[in-house]
Amino acid sequence: MNTSLFPLAGFLPALLLAPLHAQSIGTPVLTTPGTATWTTHYKPGGSTTVFTITANTVFDWENFNLPFGSELIFDFVGGNTVANMLNGTGFHSIAGNVTSNGNVGFFSPHADLEVSGNITAKSVTLAAMDVDAPAFLSGGNYTMSGNFNGLTVLGEIKATGGDVVLAGGAVNVGPTAKINAKGAAQFAGGTEVTVARSGAGQRLKQKGEMGFVLHMGETRASRIEIAAGGEIV
Secondary structure: OOOOOOOOOOOOOOOEOOOHHHOOOOOOEEEOOOEEEEEEEEEOOEEEEEEEEEEOEEEEEEOOEEOOOOEEEEEEOOOOEEEEEEEOOOOEEEOOEEEEOOEEEEEOOOOOEEEOOEEEEOEEEEEOOEEOHHHHHHOOOEEEEOOOOEEEEOOEEEEOOOOEEEEEOEEEEOOOOEEEEEEEEEEEEOOEEEEOOOOOOOOEEEEOOOOEEEEOOEEEEEEEEEEEOOOEO
């Protein structure tokens, strides 16, 4: 593991301007709270979907798989955080690119999540767990929980202004993974994980005796925390 040298609201319908059903990621459902519109542009080998977000937002997705060559852009003109809830019991993957000028979270409560593409945002949270969405959107402390679902990261995750949080029953940061955070890089393996957004001491906690983190990639951050119920390698 490499480190830096520093110390460690009511429902508002979305405006669908292009046929998102042609993408394998499916069509998102804008749930409470949230205000956003989106457009999709198709190109050979993939597509680009641009979300214009005007307030903190939750999207519900079914059978989410962002293919290589496709891109999601979350552009905040109001608010600063989006929570993407990946529903269903099938496997979810992010093989394409995700970019944003705000805080982006992907949560898979009932299935494994694999990230082989690139994600760049102000802060990035990836979890094979459920989350208290209002707490996550509020910018304060939040709790995630779930069964023994796995999170695998093989691509590049970059937080340009905050933290990278990776959580699941089993967290595998593969040898090709590159994690870069201006703030903290936090890895948690367990069935219940609490994240504190600020504080000088330990900000990552997990409950239970199950869960592990396997880190074989490269991580650079101002602070690195690992919490797991079982073995840590």
